[in-house]
Amino acid sequence: MKHLPLPRLLPVIEGTVLSGSTAKTVKNAAKNGEHLITDQSLVFMLKRKSSMPLPNKAKNIMVVTSNPKALKNVKEDVTVIYVENVRKAYFRFISFYRGLFQLPVIGVTGTCGKTTTKEMITWILKERDRVVSTKLSHNGLARNLDYLLEIDDTTDSAVFEMGVSGSNQLLYSAHYFRPQIGIITAIGTDHIEGFLSQDAYIAEKAKMLQAVGKNGTILLNRDDQTIRSLDLSEFTGKVLYYGQDSSAHFRAHSIQFNLQKNGMDFTLVCREGEYAGFVPGFGTHNVSNALAAIAASSLVGLKIPDAIRRLKSFHHVKSHLQFHDGKKGSLLIDDTWNTNPTSIEAALEVLVETAQGRKTVAVLGEIEELGHYAEQEHRKVGALVAKKDVDVLIAVGENAYPICSEAAKLGMNPSAIHNVTTQSQLLTLLDQLASPQTSILLKTSMRRSFSTTLQSLVAKPKRNERS
Template sequence: MPKWTVEEIAKATSGTVHHAKGQETVGGVSFDTRKIKGGNLFVPLIAERNGHEFIQSAIEKGAVAAFWSEPLEEAPKNIAIIQVKDTLIAFQAFANYYLNKINPKVIGVTGSNGKTTTKDMVAAIVSAKYKTHKTVGNFNNEIGLPLTILEMDEATEAIVLEMGMSGKGEIQELSHIAQPDIAVITMIGESHIEFLGSREAIAEAKLEIIEGMQEGTLVYSGEEPLLKERVEKPETNRFLSKKRTFGRSAESELYPIKVEAKLKETHFTTNRTPELTCILPIPGIYNVQNALAALLVGEELGIEVPEAYEQLSHFELTKNRLEWKPGWNGSTLLNDAYNASPSSMKAVLRYFQDITVPKRKVVVLGDVLELGDQSKDMHRSIREAIDPEKLDQLVLYGEEMTVLYDELKPAMTEKSLRHFKGEKEPLIAFLKDFLQPKDTVLLKSSFSTGLLEVVSKLSQGEKE
């Protein structure tokens, strides 16, 4: 665990020390009093609740220092206080200071889909040569990214930071904190279109990742016109020294020659080394694009292709993304219910419909959120990826799925197509009654739709 003095933290954040000499040692940082450990710095963030209200709890849990932006006379005197103007800005400045102090190679990863998987792949490849730290879970926002930085070991040589957003300017803020040496943009999809209005605006927002760079390398899809036209602009090139592209064809620098989909694996070869086969321990041919992006990062950091392939063959995917789990009554679940966009939902549907399974194929799709005025059209468009002849049961959940249900009714029977809204208990009860041994079930939705609750209930063992 990294350690700092109170005085060091104060200097890094333009703060002033009170109720302490400044030489006290701090180890670890937390903004959540439920997770504070002895010796931590407490960061009282102001959101729905004012974090300053929890200072006594932080002290009881063992915090030895705290940022403070309220009036000093309201601060407790039995803990080192670092007075700052804004606790979130101080938190971010502290992370930037520590990052510059350790000075690892910084790889930033963003994109509408695939950024978590790509982050995991990049970290696996880079760890072949460098002591590597990466974003855990989805800690990819203005709070999660600085926490990830401050949790890295002092011996870290490379850090892989996922950068998420919901609106304009957020990636720019993260890029200025992280100052990436290499930036990856996986793809431009429809995620967050409710807030940004168009795919063009999403492309602009994702490209903000370069704004904290100084002569860095950008890795991006060479077949995405919204990126290609923007990357060539002078205002973009001033941040970059190199651009690397991946894609599906010779239009890009790195592309697949052969792709083979297996039940739980994906095999591919590339134009660079067609004699070598890369085996990904996850399903879905769309993950080849994520792997290509990661391979280009590896090349930038001097990692040879055979070594990179070996790392990818056993990389660990973040939980709840294409996760195979034992299911109810001897079924098998493919859990991908953590995040979704129309494009990612179509991709996983096409994969699932084409694989061979022991018995019946069951698909459970929940609402895709944050699509704004385009929600109906985008949910309706999922129909193009569904082949009723390849599914034994399709279950839709949520209000937004109503339009897809209406689209599918003429092509499917009442028994093979079901739609649930509201409480999840009827959906869970139906699935528990329907599922038989050796059935294979895909579950896909946006996180906020709550389908992970269904996954949890279907993962709880045998039929009673």
């Protein structure tokens, strides 16, 4: 965090000093009970309690409160600041702090692919820049604001994942992040329980157009049908498309699975020229993510050949189509980070394309937060399984049964379709199926905690092998 004199912040938070010195410098900001409080921290007491003890070890802290009588353990070096509303004071401080910096900010949203795309951009830029970015897929609204405090005078650029689970959340994040470059990776169906309809969910994702402002740049996935249908008539900024479509500004062709290198070969065509590219990790969706990352990096001044070269050493987030040696010599594909219909289609493609003659087994868990769209979206998944010619389907959970019924309806062999409701049933069935001739995809949500299932399926190293 950039160090700031306390007197400069008092008008921002509309605070009045009740006791202690104002001749202090703020070197850290923290919410009491949520963040580490260090020396010279500006501490926001968000909870109004009858008794609020202060940390004993931190020195020269400055406490912002609307209930000063509740403070306990107030040492002589503590400055007490009264505000009428601590939460509003905190948000005013965050907004002021963000306004201190002029730097490129990239915002990424989408039903799937946003975490990987954000991580790719961050990896590419970090070779040249000091980059602040959201951690993994931790993009809750309250947490996002804290990332801004990582920005200081040494920061060159920032990349923020902007997820939504309800109306107006994207613009809320944008108010503080202030991205000038926005990316929409895909718009499918996910977290829809917080919306009145699928159209409302789509409209929320589309607010990235407003988020980047009238003079901003938006990067859109040309291959996504919903994104292609977005109304851009009122957007006055710059629109750039990426994808395999012939009209994309950043276009990929000659996409191939490279099983020897564990990734995807492709050719990128753009205004600057034509380039051979490679992205670690399987699936055409990873090529799409790579195109978005390369395009975004070029918009902040990185040369495209440098972005392509840097991308070759990218490491994927854990449990994003991660390959393991499975039990009984099987091949295990771990895609348990999250699940939705769009990412399931991508995972099934990887399962089939990397099988190399093995029997393909798709273990698909329930998709959460779909509300009244649950049955129809699970049926869409069943149709995908049948279309991809997967050999064995195992749907986990009672709500996943429509996956089975739809797959059977569309011609999949009923004897190869299973619906299990317990982990023991799942493990027993997989133990029967596992062999060196079997490739198993585990595609479930991390919120369902399949960690023990995964551990049971990964091959145990022999005693004379190093772990």
